[in-house]
Amino acid sequence: AAARTPVELRAALAAGPGAAPGPAEINRAAELILAQREITTTLAELGALGSEARYRSVDFRDRDAVLRAVKEIHAEHGRLDGVVFAAGVIEDRLIADKTPESFQRVYGTKTAGAAALFAALDDLPGAPAFTVLFGSIAAVLGNRGQADYAAANDALETLGADWAARTGARALTVHWGPWAPSAAHGGMVGAELGREYARRGVELIDPDEGTAALLRELAWGEPSVRAVVYTASGW
Ligand SMILES: NC(=O)c1ccc[n+]([C@@H]2O[C@H](COP(=O)([O-])OP(=O)(O)OC[C@H]3O[C@@H](n4cnc5c(N)ncnc54)[C@H](OP(=O)(O)O)[C@@H]3O)[C@@H](O)[C@H]2O)c1
Known part of the structure; x- marks a missing residue:
């Protein structure tokens, strides 16, 4: 959760436990996390504005x-x-x-x-x-x-x-x-x-x-x- 930028995320994923994944896998995983965070943030922003948004x-x-x-x-x-x-x-x-x-x-x-x-x-x-x-x-x-x-x-x-x-x-x-x-x-x-x-x-x-x-x-x-x-x- 502390890794905020794509570079930080890729580094955190590469250093994670288990067998080291390849660069393509790391990239995909990082993009997915960023996309999920974007969705969560957008929904929270809309909620704070009074909008009932569903994803x-x-x-x-x-x-x-x-x-x-x-x-x-x-x-x-x-x-x-x-x-x-x-x-x-x-x-x-x-x-x-x-x-x-x-x-x-x-x-x-x-x-x-x-x-x-x-x-x-x-x-x-x-x-x-x-x-x-x-x-x-x-x-x-x-x-x-x-x-x-x-x-x-x-x-x-x-x-x-x-x-x-x-x-x-x-x-x-x-x-x-x-x-x-x-x-x-x-x-x-x-x-x-x-x-x-x-x-x-x-x-x-x-x-x-x-x-x-x-x-x-x-x-x-x-x-x-x-x-x-x-x-x-x-x-
Ligand atoms: N950014 C630009 O400069 C620009 C310029 C001209 C036109 N556009 C158009 O604007 C739209 C959004 O672009 P963006 O820049 O925001 O790109 P983006 O971040 O890559 O977003 C594309 C979106 O399309 C979704 N998507 C891809 N395949 C899909 C599928 N089979 N079913 C349902 N959703 C699917 C993706 O969802 P997942 O992430 O879940 O796959 C993602 O939310 C695109 O149609 C693009 O052609 C963008």
């Missing part, structure tokens, strides 16, 4: 599990007002170095995940007032090593637009530029990627600004708009 983990590539979870959440509250779908993974490599399995992980997490979500929402008595899909500027302008991720986020927007056309509900894909990591949440922009963006003059979105931009878009944006791009600077 539930569902693999969105497991369609049946998604259908079950959405159904149960709706049954528990008797309504579902809004959905933010932000699941995603990156495995950046040039196309020549990508495997079909890796492509499918990156592409499927967004596309099969969103398809499962919309199938689950279709099963409810009424559509939520809004559905926000977290896309990426990579879908709009491309990014080296991210052919799979760019395709996934572009397809995400199409899936959202199709669902909106079918149901008349609001589906908004936000194609984000890169976010600055915060103390509590590192996110997809690691130190190396951050340096690469700085070299290219691409600024990172301040997490508070990004959150406010999304809330402004939901409150005052034109509801028929299916996708927006938010960046802190040119790409």
Whole structure:
């Protein structure tokens, strides 16, 4: 518990009892602990603000599990007002170095995940007032090593637009530029990627600004708009 940073955690895990695990195992274990701490902290913060937040983990590539979870959440509250779908993974490599399995992980997490979500929402008595899909500027302008991720986020927007056309509900894909990591949440922009963006003059979105931009878009944006791009600077 005393190890707070990733470096301290990795050192503590490496020095732990039992057979010494490999660096990959140590890294995975450290990331899991950090993720669990982030969830606990966020829930405590929300609780202190008076929000009744619940955390539930569902693999969105497991369609049946998604259908079950959405159904149960709706049954528990008797309504579902809004959905933010932000699941995603990156495995950046040039196309020549990508495997079909890796492509499918990156592409499927967004596309099969969103398809499962919309199938689950279709099963409810009424559509939520809004559905926000977290896309990426990579879908709009491309990014080296991210052919799979760019395709996934572009397809995400199409899936959202199709669902909106079918149901008349609001589906908004936000194609984000890169976010600055915060103390509590590192996110997809690691130190190396951050340096690469700085070299290219691409600024990172301040997490508070990004959150406010999304809330402004939901409150005052034109509801028929299916996708927006938010960046802190040119790409
Ligand atoms: N950070 C950025 O600069 C940036 C820029 C553009 C777009 N985005 C988008 O914003 C979203 C959040 O990104 P982030 O930076 O916060 O990255 P992150 O820390 O890696 O978060 C990704 C999240 O997706 C979840 N996830 C992955 N696979 C999943 C699955 N099969 N089922 C359910 N959940 C799954 C992860 O959950 P577990 O940890 O439990 O696996 C994690 O909570 C992503 O969709 C990303 O594409 C981020």
